[in-house]
Amino acid sequence: MRIYLSLFVFSLVILAGCSPINKKNRIKKTFEAATQKLDDAYYEDAIVLYSKVLEMDHEVIDAHLNRGVAYYESGHYALALADYNEVRQTRPEFNDVLFNRSYTYLAMKRYQMALEDLDLLKKIYPDTAIVYNIEGFVYGEQKDYNQAKKSFEQAVVRDSKQFDSWTNLGVMNYHLEMYNEAEEAFDKALEIRGNAPEVLNPLSLVYLEQGRLELADSTIDAAIRLVADQPYFLNNKGLIQIHLGNYALADSLINRSLALDSSNQMAKENLELLKSKY
DSSP: OOOOOOOOOOOOOOOOOOSOHHHHHHHHHHHHHHHHHHHTTOHHHHHHHHHHHHHHOTTOHHHHHHHHHHHHHTTOHHHHHHHHHHHHHHOTTOTTHHHHHHHHHHHTTOHHHHHHHHHHHHHHOTTOHHHHHHHHHHHHHTTOHHHHHHHHHHHHHHOTTOHHHHHHHHHHHHHTTOHHHHHHHHHHHHHHSTTOHHHHHHHHHHHHHTTOHHHHHHHHHHHHHHSTTOHHHHHHHHHHHHHHTOHHHHHHHHHHHHHHOTTOHHHHHHHHHHHTTO
16 A cells, blocks of 8 residues: 655745856846746756756756756656755755755655754754655654654644645554554544545555455445546455455456556455465
8 A cells, every 4th residue: 555745846036147148148048048948847848948048047046946847857866856955965955955855755765864964854843744744754654663653643733724644644543554543544534525535545555454345336436436447446345245255346346456567466366365265
C-alpha cells in the first residue's frame, strides 16, 4: 500500500540583473514563457526555455530553481539536484529550496541526505507540518513504519487539516496492524476531502482486516466509481471477493488488474491465494 505526498514546488518570477535593457527584456520574456510551460506541465519545453535564460545570464537563480522543478517532475533527478545545489550555494538564505532538495534526495533513495535537509528545516520551521509529512514519507519508504507514524503524528499536531498527513498516518497504522487507529486517521482525511479514492482504497482493506466484508466491498466500489480501471483498486476488490467467496468474480478482477499492470506483485500473490480456494 503506497503513501501519499503532495509536492511542494516553487514558481518564482523575480529576475536579477544589471544587464542592458534589451537583454533584460529577452530574459524576462523567456523566463515568463518557461514558467507558463512549467505551470502547464510541459516540463521538457520548460527546461529548454530556462536553459536559454541561463545562457543569457547564469546568475538568474530563479531559473535554476524552476528548471530544477521541471527536471524533478520529468524524472531527471540528478539534474534537478544540481540546480538546487546551485541555488543553495548562491542564495544560502533561501531555505525553502531545502524542501525541493529533500524531495529529490527521496526520489533518488538517498534517504540520509533527505533526513539531513529535513533536520535543518525542522530547526528553521519547527511548527510547519509539511516538514514532518515529508520526513514520515522518507521513513515510510524505508519501511520504518513506527518512525513514520511518529512523524505523521507530529504533522497533524501542527496542522490538523493536512489531508496527506492523515492519509499517510492511516497507511502507517495499517502496516502496523493498528486497524482501529488506521480507520480513525482515514476518517479524518475524508472529513477534509470527502470521497477521496486514495483514502477509500486503503480504508476498504482496513475494513477487510476487521472482518467487515460488506463494508469493505462497498467502500472499494466507491473508489472504483471515482477512478475506473485503477489496477490496485481492482486487485483489492478481487481480494475482498475471495474473502466473500465470490471466486469467479475475484479471478476476473485480479486478472484485469494484472492486464493493466503486470508488475503488480500483490495481484500475483492474490491469484495464488485464489488458486488455493478453488
